[in-house]
Amino acid sequence: MNNPSTVSYRKIWLMSYPLMISLIIEHMIGLTDAIFLGRVGDVALGACALGGVYYMAMFMLAFGFGFGAQIIIARRNGERRYNRIAPTMIQGCYFMLALALLLFFASRYLSPSILRHAIESPQVFGATMEYLHWRTYGVFFSFLCVMFRSYYVGITQTKILTVNSIVMLLSNVVLNYCLIFGKGGFPAMGVAGAAIASSVAEAVSLVFFIIYTGITADKRKYGFRRAFTFRPQLLKGMLSISGWTMVQSFLSVSVWFIFFLAIEHLGERPLAVTNIVRNIAAMLIMIISAFATTAGALISNQIGAGEQRFLFKTCRMTLNLAYALLIPLLIVLCLFPEPILRIFTDNPSLITASIPSVYVMATSTLISAPAFILFNAVSGTGNTRAGFVMEMITLAVYTAAVYYGVIVLKPDVALCWFSEHIYGIVLISLTWWYLKSGRWRGKKV
Numbered sequence: 001m002n003n004p005s006t007v008s009y010r011k012i013w014l015m016s017y018p019l020m021i022s023l024i025i026e027h028m029i030g031l032t033d034a035i036f037l038g039r040v041g042d043v044a045l046g047a048c049a050l051g052g053v054y055y056m057a058m059f060m061l062a063f064g065f066g067f068g069a070q071i072i073i074a075r076r077n078g079e080r081r082y083n084r085i086a087p088t089m090i091q092g093c094y095f096m097l098a099l100a101l102l103l104f105f106a107s108r109y110l111s112p113s114i115l116r117h118a119i120e121s122p123q124v125f126g127a128t129m130e131y132l133h134w135r136t137y138g139v140f141f142s143f144l145c146v147m148f149r150s151y152y153v154g155i156t157q158t159k160i161l162t163v164n165s166i167v168m169l170l171s172n173v174v175l176n177y178c179l180i181f182g183k184g185g186f187p188a189m190g191v192a193g194a195a196i197a198s199s200v201a202e203a204v205s206l207v208f209f210i211i212y213t214g215i216t217a218d219k220r221k222y223g224f225r226r227a228f229t230f231r232p233q234l235l236k237g238m239l240s241i242s243g244w245t246m247v248q249s250f251l252s253v254s255v256w257f258i259f260f261l262a263i264e265h266l267g268e269r270p271l272a273v274t275n276i277v278r279n280i281a282a283m284l285i286m287i288i289s290a291f292a293t294t295a296g297a298l299i300s301n302q303i304g305a306g307e308q309r310f311l312f313k314t315c316r317m318t319l320n321l322a323y324a325l326l327i328p329l330l331i332v333l334c335l336f337p338e339p340i341l342r343i344f345t346d347n348p349s350l351i352t353a354s355i356p357s358v359y360v361m362a363t364s365t366l367i368s369a370p371a372f373i374l375f376n377a378v379s380g381t382g383n384t385r386a387g388f389v390m391e392m393i394t395l396a397v398y399t400a401a402v403y404y405g406v407i408v409l410k411p412d413v414a415l416c417w418f419s420e421h422i423y424g425i426v427l428i429s430l431t432w433w434y435l436k437s438g439r440w441r442g443k444k445v
Contacts, residue, residue, distance in 0.1 A: 049272075090228055119261070315377050356413075
């Protein structure tokens with residue numbers, strides 16, 4: 001595990017599976033919101049979807065910065081310049097706190113006017129604002145958690161991420177049950193209760209990371225003892241890498257929010273269908289993201305060790321493992337969609353309406369796997385600007401497809417999900433061309 005210059009299925013799996021489990025468990029926070037609110041009604045479910053994606057757009061700014069920091073940490077780990085790792089992480093934490101403060105107040109003042117014009121249903125708008133009022137407190141905790149994840153992925157020690165995520169999920173499930181339905185002496189708060197539960201669970205996650213790192217980290221090796229001095233030049237260097245991934249991550253989820261708004265114009269039922277299918281799709285995307293993140297971290301470590309020749313081998317082996325896990329899951333999903341959909345809603349007509357969209361989404365997953373892995377390989381080379389350009393081209397094509405395919409044609413909601421195929425095919429084409437061209441060689445981080 002500690003030798004970054006070699007790659008094997010075992011190494012990829014040992015890095016991927018803890019990250020995969022942690023991502024799936026963390027996604028289950030949103031999943032439990034949807035499961036509980038699905039018993040409240042279509043409006044609550046739709047508000048959870050829109051509010052969740054809106055919050056995710058803010059979170060992805062932090063995720064993008066953290067991904068850039070992870071590239072730098074992994075490169076230093078590959079170079080064996082270990083004492084540079086903690087200072088990189090801590091400067092990232094300072095930036096995350098400032099970003100969280102900015103986005104918290106921006107959301108407080110700007111969200112009502114933005115969403116009032118974007119959401120047609122007054123009931124959905126009111127419930128979405130109620131959700132966001134409490135959900136935005138989570139930015140202070142979740143943004144710092146991103147930096148801890150970047151640290152552990154960058155040094156290829158991912159097992160603790162699973163434990164942290166289990167703690168967070170258990171906190172969320174208990175609080176969801178109590179606050180949404182008014183159990184255990186708590187008031188029944190509905191949508192607001194789901195938002196509070198998610199934010200508190202993120203606070204629990206952060207406390208866990210701080211305690212665990214404080215106890216177990218090799219403070220001398222990784223440079224923690226001198227890491228807390230503010231270093232503007234180091235942060236500036238981080239932003240030269242992370243700035244591009246920040247904007248790219250934010251815009252990619254913002255366009256996903258546009259997809260939800262387009263579906264909302266088709267009605268409350270299509271929006272409820274899309275929210276359910278999104279939650280199933282996100283579980284599969286978490287699996288893909290774990291493998292893709294592993295590929296990016298390994299490639300950055302390998303380049304740091306001067307072993308660029310393993311790039312394509314790493315991508316190929318990572319994709320093989322991803323497919324080995326995804327294909328059986330997709331077969332089960334397509335053969336037995338109703339029992340899986342019943343997890344999210346007990347409404348028979350909503351279950352029936354969701355099945356065609358599940359089939360379309362399942363096929364798009366097979367395209368998303370190579371797209372995500374190749375894109376993370378590009379980022380792992382350190383050329384995040386090139387990745388940004390490729391993502392913007394892909395998103396432009398995707399947005400045009402959503403506008404024409406959803407808003408203009410107004411088809412059945414299942415057909416709207418074919419836009420995901422377009423996104424994956426364009427991204428695969430661009431990233432494959434760039435990696436084969438060799439233009440990434442020699443990039444300094």
